[in-house]
Amino acid sequence: MKTRHILQAWGKILAGRFPSLSIEVTRECPLSCPGCYAYGNDHLGGALVLRGVRDFKGQELIDGILKIVEAYRPLHVSLVGGEPLVRHRELTALLPLLEARNIHTQVVTSAVRPIPDEWREHRNLNVAVSIDGLQPEHDARRKPATYTHILKHIAGHRITVHCTITRQMTERPGYLREFLDFWSPRPEVRRIWFSLFTPQKGETSYEILPRQVRAGVLDELGVLKNEYPKLDLAEAVLRVYRNPPRNPDACLFARTTLPISADLKTIVTPCQFGGTPDCSQCGCFASAALGAVLRHRLPLGLSLGTLYEASCAVGDWMKSLRRRKAAEGRSGRGAGEQRSRGADG
Ligand code: SF4
Ligand code: SF4
Secondary structure (H helix, E strand, O other): OOHHHHHHHHHHHHOOOOOEEEEEOOOOOOOOOOOOOOOOOOOOOOOOOHHHOOOOOHHHHHHHHHHHHHHHOOOEEEEEOOOHHHHHHHHHHHHHHHHHOOOEEEEEEOOOOOOOHHHHHOOOEEEEEEOOOOHHHHHHHHOOOOHHHHHHHOOOOOEEEEEEEOHHHHOOOOHHHHHHHHHOOOOOEEEEEEEEOOOEOOOOOOOOOOHHHHHHHHHHHHHHOOOOOOEOOOHHHHHHHHOOOOOHHHOHHHHHEEEEOOOOOOEOOOOOOOOOEOHHHOOOHHHHHHHHHHOOEOOOOOEHHHHHHHHHHHHHHHHHHHHHHHHHHHHHHOOOOOOOOOOOO
């Protein structure tokens, strides 16, 4: 992350706004991956599930997302799913509008269908393709987004490979190296990110990395990052994986990113995983990358985290000031105008 981006995000925090949004653009997905958190029963808190929310298509979806963007004025927007490419026409129309607002955009996709040609033009776009393991394991977990389809659908693009490491991938020595050997030389691959499977509290699925296994994987990644330049993994990020945030309040990612579900109004809490994620086993790359920034020490020995806490206090004060002003405005004008949900960002 560049200093300019930190300063811009800091300005947002001071103003009591979220620098980053994560929007589930659709409830639909043609895949049914084991361990998918988005379709978990508790993802939206229990009363609602992603497949049950109302979602949008066409101009309604484009306008709905732009309305949220105007309300929150983020620096970064992640478009996730379900499968965002289910709404590829809408996204193709939306991406230039976000770029015109100088917003960095990320689309997280399985590449189950071709990535539109027009997307190649966008400087501020990162397309992160989820590829979970080598072909036999990936294809079994993520069909119809098989290796064959992915290779066809990313041709001519520059993508980020995002692999979530599960226990299954740790059972054969050399597995991660083979994965890097396959994806690193490809011209379509700009960089490679590894996350670790993050369970919900009390979850017992086989995907979970036992503590010893997790420690071993992190040691191995520490070696591999020096051999594969496209593996984007700083030592500071590995340190956060070894010692993740204690809880969502200590997680910079959760506190600076607002996840919104496909009805464009339900807020996913406490972070994009929803439900009650086990922070002590968090393997989210975005959380670890931001956590590394937070733990960075400034020349006077002060950590950015300390400054961040102070900034949040100022931000909370700014938020309450805006709410008070809005309430005064409403009582002055009468009760006719209702705030749209929480769009005080
Ligand atoms: S592609 Fe993503 S949203 Fe769809 S089932 Fe798999 S993990 Fe879930
Ligand atoms: S991203 Fe990870 S550390 Fe942050 S709140 Fe979610 S589970 Fe916890």
